[in-house]
């Protein structure tokens with residue numbers, strides 16, 4: 001949309017808006033979205049886009065699923081919010097029980113928060129205080145992986161890849177942790193083992209995005225890599241934190257990515273698709289062993305965290321409705337079908353110059369380039385073709401709703417092939 005056709009609210013509000021990760025001096029006016037339905041986003045002016053990314057990987061059932069909307073409408077009218085200190089409500093208690101039932105192993109305790117980053121902050125504090133409560137107060141460092149991403153708050157940023165998390169810029173703010181490559185081969189495994197062995201009594205935990213490192217470049221690793229990480233964490237007494245904020249709720253083809261490796265982390269973070277893409281909610285789950293370290297007579301042993309909108313009833317009602325849909329409809333089957341459609345649909349990109357790799361896992365399809373393409377230009381071309389796809393770094397990727405149809409995927413992958421072919425046909 002050009003600015004002369006932009007609605008009044010967009011032009012009037014623009015001088016007051018500060019966008020995420022954006023150089024505002026050169027930023028284009030964003031697209032004005034006015035409504036959503038299924039896999040479609042309608043823009044002011046009447047154009048409709050096919051959505052290739054489910055709004056930062058949240059809208060797993062597509063937008064405006066009637067079951068989720070009905071549950072939220074009912075909850076909104078009855079009780080949108082009450083504080084979680086001293087007051088209990090059914091949506092949160094039901095949701096906690098259901099999440100504990102779905103999560104692997106004995107991840108039986110659920111601490112709610114309002115965003116993924118905060119769920120990660122809670123996980124870090126939980127791990128640190130777990131060791132502290134057990135008399136191991138020297139265990140204050142985390143091992144994290146290159147290309148990992150865990151959020152934008154200070155604690156989460158400190159365990160995000162140093163380049164992605166802009167550690168240089170925030171050097172004086174960030175605690176120092178230990179970074180290592182995902183151990184994909186025996187050499188990598190030995191490096192992880194050696195690091196743990198050298199630092200054994202100072203490591204509180206290892207944090208990993210299981211099977212897929214999302215915002216750090218949609219990089220995949222195998223289930224046995226995750227099993228190795230889990231095995232060494234256990235051996236050296238470090239807690240394993242699985243950040244399933246992106247991978248959870250079917251995105252990789254199983255309910256949680258950890259399920260594919262039969263790994264039970266000590267702490268697990270979920271968010272994003274938890275509410276079916278409607279409203280912010282996240283949770284940090286802990287095993288019985290972790291939880292029990294917080295019990296005792298001393299108040300100071302209690303977990304020291306409590307966000308104002310913790311366990312917001314409206315968000316919990318949305319999450320319960322979203323879980324109903326996972327029970328009633330074959331979302332995991334759909335994710336597996338999407339893996340085949342995305343792999344087949346994107347395969348022709350392998351033959352395009354500059355393409356390093358094409359890969360798919362669950363409902364994630366990725367085209368990786370050897371060098372960074374001109375992302376803003378690609379975004380503009382995708383928009384012209386009527387699809388909502390946002391390349392970043394050196395990848396173009398698709399993470400559609402798990403309910404996306406074969407036709408939707410064919411259109412999305414077809415546009416990617418068309419746009420990338422035209423780009424590479426141009427003189428360098």
Ligand code: PMP
Nearest residue numbers: 115116117149150151214245246
């Ligand atoms: N962890 C992972 C793996 C994520 O992908 C994200 C968000 N992209 C976060 C944490 C942070 O979540 P939020 O943006 O809700 O704070």
